[in-house]
Amino acid sequence: MDNDVSAGSTTTIVGRLALGITLLAFGLGYTDVIDGVTAADAVSIAQYVGGVALFVAGLMAFRDGDSGSGTAFSALGALWFTWAVSADNQVSANAAGLFLLLFALVALSLTVAGGDPLGRGAYGLFFVSLVLLAVARFADNDSLVKVGGWFAVAAGAVAWYAATAALAHWPTALPRRAAGRGVTATG
Numbered sequence: 709m710d711n712d713v714s715a716g717s718t719t720t721i722v723g724r725l726a727l728g729i730t731l732l733a734f735g736l737g738y739t740d741v742i743d744g745v746t747a748a749d750a751v752s753i754a755q756y757v758g759g760v761a762l763f764v765a766g767l768m769a770f771r772d773g774d775s776g777s778g779t780a781f782s783a784l785g786a787l788w789f790t791w792a793v794s795a796d797n798q799v800s801a802n803a804a805g806l807f808l809l810l811f812a813l814v815a816l817s818l819t820v821a822g823g824d825p826l827g828r829g830a831y832g833l834f835f836v837s838l839v840l841l842a843v844a845r846f847a848d849n850d851s852l853v854k855v856g857g858w859f860a861v862a863a864g865a866v867a868w869y870a871a872t873a874a875l876a877h878w879p880t881a882l883p884r885r886a887a888g889r890g891v892t893a894t895g
Contacts, residue, residue, distance in 0.1 A: 738857025
């Protein structure tokens, strides 16, 4: 069926909700779109929702035999927990950039590993966000920080939609045109 509606496993839904909420809070903090809200304000959400809840969702997915979600949620849970507990530590911009770049590689692996299009889309947008934030740290560029934040917001919105679509039985795939039924050129 072209207009797939996936029920999704409970573990995947919980994991995607946790990831979506964390990415939205994290990304919005970097965009400066809400006055007085910074990425530092996302630390509690990142530690408990993105770190602990996502890591536990990963363990539950492994228990259910879902190695893809288990790997994704456990690795991203470790990312968020590490980011949250080290947020107050004074590290060099290059060390912060390296941390973001290393986890960008994790997001890239999750993107190319397969899975459903919404999951790959969320991980791909998160990959771009992490690369932009890493480069921004290396170059001390506030404009790139904001752009990276917007990519994190987009990734969070896709992860949230994927979870909500599974719960509400909304479409998770775009309809495709039948072969041979496209626009024809007139000569």
